[in-house]
Amino acid sequence: MSSLSATYYWLDLVTSFIPHLLMLSLGLSLILIFIKPKLATSIAVITFTTLLINIPITLSFNYYNDPSITVNQLNLNYYNADIEGVYNLLGNEGSDITALFEVNDTDRARFIALRGDYFDYGSAEIEGFPDGIGIITKFPILQRITHSVFENSVRGVIVELHLAVGHQKLRVFALHPPSPRNQKLWHKRNMMLLYLTKLLNQPHDIKHTLVLGDFNTGPLSQHFTRVERFNTCYQLAGHYASWSPIKLPQPLYSIFGLTIDHCLLSDSLLLDTLTTQYIPGSDHAMLKYNIVLPKQ
Numbered sequence: 049m050s051s052l053s054a055t056y057y058w059l060d061l062v063t064s065f066i067p068h069l070l071m072l073s074l075g076l077s078l079i080l081i082f083i084k085p086k087l088a089t090s091i092a093v094i095t096f097t098t099l100l101i102n103i104p105i106t107l108s109f110n111y112y113n114d115p116s117i118t119v120n121q122l123n124l125n126y127y128n129a130d131i132e133g134v135y136n137l138l139g140n141e142g143s144d145i146t147a148l149f150e151v152n153d154t155d156r157a158r159f160i161a162l163r164g165d166y167f168d169y170g171s172a173e174i175e176g177f178p179d180g181i182g183i184i185t186k187f188p189i190l191q192r193i194t195h196s197v198f199e200n201s202v203r204g205v206i207v208e209l210h211l212a213v214g215h216q217k218l219r220v221f222a223l224h225p226p227s228p229r230n231q232k233l234w235h236k237r238n239m240m241l242l243y244l245t246k247l248l249n250q251p252h253d254i255k256h257t258l259v260l261g262d263f264n265t266g267p268l269s270q271h272f273t274r275v276e277r278f279n280t281c282y283q284l285a286g287h288y289a290s291w292s293p294i295k296l297p298q299p300l301y302s303i304f305g306l307t308i309d310h311c312l313l314s315d316s317l318l319l320d321t322l323t324t325q326y327i328p329g330s331d332h333a334m335l336k337y338n339i340v341l342p343k344q
Contacts, residue, residue: 057228057231060228060265061228064265064266064307066268114340114343116320116338117339117340118145118337119147119260119311119336119337120138120145120146120334120335120336121146121149121261121309121311121335122134122146122330122335123149123262123309123331124151124330125329125330128152130329131155132158135158135162137327141336143336144187145187146185147181147182147183147222147260148183149179149180150224151182152180156171166184166186167186168182169182169189169207170182175194178205178207179204179205181222181223185211189211190217191208192210193207193209194206197240198236206221206244206247207222208221213341216256218256218341219258220257220259221257221258222259222260222261223263225261225265226264237264237271238271241271244273245274245275257278258311258312258314258317258339259310259312262309262332263310265308266306278314280312280313281310281313281319281322281335282307284313285319287307288335289301289302289303289304289305289306290305290309291306291307291332291333292331301324301326301333305333309335311335316341317339319337323336
């Protein structure tokens with residue numbers, strides 16, 4: 049049983065590299081075309097078809113007339129050497145919702161200064177940035193819930209906020225499952241994503257829901273959260289990369305980086321735009337996107 053589990057563990061990790069393996073396969077077909085044209089053509093057709101099936105490609109966005117909500121989400125890196133510059137950058141962004149992961153408690157004053165006169169989750173002593181999560185919003189927070197996934201553990205939480213957006217309400221879930229560096233952490237990551245799935249499947253009187261987080265898994269993993277009536281930003285925006293162990297120029301980052309930072313939208317919400325931005329001192333890119341709450 050343990051060996052089977054180990055096999056699934058490694059296979060699951062490989063799913064994060066499926067886009068890269070497909071690109072490698074295309075490159076191989078280009079090399080083979082001069083040696084074995086028929087084989088190269090077969091490989092290219094199979095690879096291209098697999099790419100079209102598994103990798104969403106969006107050439108343009110629809111632009112909606114309804115007002116949009118600007119969202120920035122970012123894994124800061126607990127020990128970011130350029131953290132002051134990052135907070136200055138975020139201050140200049142001035143987004144409606146800023147979701148931060150790996151917030152260092154020693155940066156509480158910077159976080160509060162970034163919040164200004166708006167609202168936040170995480171800075172209060174009773175909250176204390178659980179799992180390094182801090183959220184700043186221009187919309188009043190009507191309710192805040194911290195779901196503990198694991199008993200007798202301060203780690204492994206899913207934050208749920210209910211926001212007042214004009215005359216409507218928006219539920220926001222934020223989570224940061226552990227990186228699957230070993231099987232134990234892999235199981236914990238999977239359990240948190242499963243718990244999120246259960247929360248999203250529960251009936252609720254709030255129509256609009258946004259989920260955001262550093263999921264530490266790719267969108268093709270069998271453990272990735274898939275819920276009826278929810279769309280992933282990866283599906284809606286097309287392929288993007290959000291993590292790389294080394295700094296890469298933007299074109300190469302999009303090709304060789306991994307997609308582990310995600311957002312999910314209930315089908316009552318619309319995605320207007322999504323871009324990524326390099327952040328100094330972090331191995332994650334910032335996701336910047338606009339969501340639209342259609343007028344009732």
